[in-house]
Amino acid sequence: MTSKNAPESHKRPVNLKIRDDVRGLIDRAAKAHGKTRSDFMIDAARRAAEDALLDQTLVQVDPDSYKHYLAVLDQPPGGDGFERLMNAPKPWQP
Template sequence: MSTDTSRNAVINLRLHAQARELIDRAAAALGKSRTEFMVEAARREAESVLLDRCYFTLDEKAFAAFAAALDRPPADNPRLRRLLRTPAPWD
């Protein structure tokens, strides 16, 4: 990502008034402009989509070690077990 702070790209959107009002309310709740809110939300989603499609390659030995690690049962984790037994605050 460039460190240049100037904005020189424009995106025009058409949406229902209700969607715009919802976005405006959420942006105001965070003390942001509509543009800031929408750009941050769109960037987060774009990064999430692209990170979910990450591709990597391993040589045969590394792949065997990776597959073995995935096949091993999880290590005992008492703190996680306790967390999963704790009722949610809204229950």
């Protein structure tokens, strides 16, 4: 794995074929973030790759911990924070 501070010699080209409308959308988004098209696409692809790998992460726990986890999930929400949240003014209601 290379870092984002790797020397130029470690960079390799990637060629993509995309529709004009998608390219325009990417260009507008890149400009809004003050990035080049390449930098924007690399950042977006890296984030998507990290998310895809994190979604595949397996967490193993002992049976008692798993039972406790399921019991907590089965509990109805409650507490002061939950009450405040449910009673907070809603901006979409007059």
